[in-house]
Amino acid sequence: MARVIVDVMLKPEILDPQGQAIARALPRLGFSGVAGVRQGKRFEIELDGPADEAALSDVRKMAETLLANTVIEDYAVRVEP
Amino acid sequence: MARVIVDVMLKPEILDPQGQAIARALPRLGFSGVAGVRQGKRFEIELDGPADEAALSDVRKMAETLLANTVIEDYAVRVEP
Amino acid sequence: MTDSVERAAQTPDEPQPYAELGMKSDEYERVRAILGRRPTASELAIYSVMWSEHCSYKSSKVHLRQFGTKAPKSDALLVGMGENAGVVDIGDGWAATFKIESHNHPSYVEPHQGAATGVGGIVRDIMSMGARPIAVMDSLRFGALDAPDTRRVLPGVVEGISSYGNCLGLPNIGGEVLFDPCYIGNPLVNALCVGLLRKDQIKLATAPGPGNKVVLFGASTGPDGIGGASVLASATFEEESHAKRPAVQVGDPFMEKLLIECCLELFEADVVVGIQDLGAAGVSCATTELAAKGTGGMRVDLGLVPLRDPSLLPEEILMSESQERMMAVVTPEDIDAFMAICARWDVPATVIGEVTDTGRLVMTWKGEVIVDIPPGTAADEGPVYERPYHEPAGQSALNSDHPARLPRPADLRATLLDLLGSANLASKEWVTSQYDRYVRGNTVLAMPADAGVLRVGEVMPGAENTDRGIALATDGNGRYARLDPYAGAQLALAEAYRNVAVTGARPLAVTNCLNFGSPEDPEVMWQFAEAVRGLADACRTLGVPVTGGNVSFYNQTGSTPIHPTPVVGVLGVLDDVRRRVPHGFTAPGLKVVLLGD
Amino acid sequence: MSAARVGVVTFPGTLDDQDAARAVRHAGAEAVPLWHADRDLRGVDAVFLPGGFSYGDYLRCGAISRFAPLMEELIPAARAGLPVLGTCNGFQILCEAHLLPGALTRNQGLHYVCRDQRIRVENAATAWTGGYTSGQEILLPIKHGEGRYVADEATVAALEAGGQVVFRYLGGNPNGSINDIAGVSNEAGNVVGLMPHPEHAVEELTGAPSVDGRGFFTSILKRFVNL
């Protein structure tokens, strides 16, 4: 059994209201030194088998069609070390 | 300027309906071989300065008090390579 | 290098991408004639968006005039067509403003954000009249329920409306959900908002008084929805990085909620001379329209516009469709009070210019003049087309095809079950349960009633003097309109009118959203002309004026248009809202009476 | 006797503050507006945290609000016995502020749900339920996307044993909440949170088809009259 991680983030040019709201709140909470925050999603996919090329290509397809909305989001797939 | 990543996931014992819904949808979409999916959050924090120990300790505090609700969530902080 | 007015004068023959921006060559020539030179890139940006079908109504204008010329006399009408939204007198010193608008295409591209920003846009229209938005409705049409793309579009649209409207605290008090294969690839997402205001506090989009400040407030400006502007950027600058800009706008309902509360405090403090929301054409539209309706001149430093992406070029700033922004005109004496109220609500606000009496809209960028135009030529004097139209081939064949020709169903029971289970007749609770119908505590009737009804008396401070209520319904039937657009539009009005009337309300005014195919197709144009004629005639007969609305053309896949779909909203008033008539049989033993034939 | 003064808190993005104030007034108490940015409880006798989407529900519902200056006053006051009621977003804020145990997470059905819900009052001895009887069934609207109450097993067991489960959903759990929990209280019973909206069930004309929410407001009044 292997674990694959898919990170999904809004494309850089797309407004991220959540990240902005967090960034605006930070100084009030006493945190300084933060230039920006962006919030995205993280998926942990447990595979039945090993994370071989075939499985990864499946996960990539899954990310492309289901986990990310590629109109506004980018994704990255990686194997948990 | 450095980027620090905070991953926040529901604790394993807490039900994750979003992950479950995805896992249930996968076979219908023709994906097999997935034993489970969990969905969490990923924060990208841009620092004004370098990701030194002081800054990381600040981010850890931020994760502990704001970004994660430790009643139900675990978090991990790491510097983007 | 900035394409300044000076540079434009020196390079009269520089080729410009007007065609890519959707301008015809005679339209471009008219701009050159107006300016006496070639437009700068920024001026071209302004004219191309302001003269687009969407902003200028160039194909529909000649027909829509009937709503004015045939309008019945109405004492209730305070503000008619042409403003951000119509305003009607509901009595006791109070007025209601309401309007319906489409966000069809964006909702197909990105259902959640498209529908969400559709709600956001119509709510800002209502705010810009000086009103508190008090409820929303949504009228939706999708392809067949079991079509694969409907699985993508329907949940996204409903979630978008739900997340945005719920977060604003606006009860959703009604709407429609209909399915027909003709909408596959062209879902219709029409959102309606209604607001309340004191009759004597109507705000208009106007910038009078030289020396008054022009303030941009709300969200910062990003590269949202400026896919089209990239041709300008790449034509002038050959810069790769500007070639790919997102066509999708993302909404921030929380910012919009802050904007609502902020605007209401601004109105209450009486520190606003004129106000305009930033809709499809963003800063271009707000500046030209405010200036054109005011003293006639305005000076703006585009470099002062707060940016989310510092790499934006002036023409991109002008075309940006970033959401949750408003523009206000404020006297110098009131500017501090204005800014303090914005700060209290955490709403960023920036003075970006000043009203002048020069009759020119002048914009600068890094010290150079990049726009110098008579604002009315962009805002009001766009092209007007008398598009050719004729009855579609096969229209009379379609009409002579009679249901009597169809085979009689053998099994009535199965037929009834089929009907009950069909998507268009089944319960819409899957949709309506995702909408908050109770928030703000003034909802008297909502789902499953035929019309939404709201109590006015506690909507805002001061309204306690009235027992009145308002009722609203939207209806439309594309299949009827396909068979006969004249009668179809009238049926839509009649249905909405009835739905309002059965709550006990007196119907007062009409808004409409006209969803059609391409106006360049003479058969579609015929459908449009007939529908408008039908609606205008019916409004005269029923004595209710059209106060505003929206036209959405180009709803077609390839050359196949959707059914002509006029959606009609009717607003009525109840003198005493406690006497509303609820929906359904309320007690056993009551007599059931059928009215009409 | 001067009327009891119930503070109604407004955060940026709060929606039900006006309804909450109306419900307080209908019960005969005075509604005192409290602003998130003020470090001042204005001497109120009780506090109502109404529903809405404070800070847009961004990050997590209630996560940003709980750091408001007003909360710095409210948290110690609540620990010292001030009656505090949180409905919906108010409940979420109370959990985030650790005034109530557990947390509220995404509905199991993944959709926002607005409907009229039957609820059983399990404990009529809290500051906000004295006007009901234990076991009484009431009808209140719910309207939320993140109302699934969760807590670890030990916490849930302690809540059940200590009578801190104040409300339970009847006739179908709308969000997958553990043990059908609709609302809980702290150990002392002065802090109560629930997902349903009593303030939308106080008038015949508007809101849910019930006036069962009135009991919350008469409960708190009775408490002060009896003091």
Ligand SMILES: Nc1ncnc2c1ncn2[C@@H]1O[C@H](COP(=O)(O)OP(=O)(O)O)[C@@H](O)[C@H]1O
């Ligand atoms: N998209 C929608 N948004 C809000 N309310 C809706 C929507 N669609 C339907 N409704 C409401 O649901 C109820 C039932 O709708 P519908 O089944 O179309 O009834 P009818 O056939 O009587 O018009 C009505 O109160 C209607 O206003």
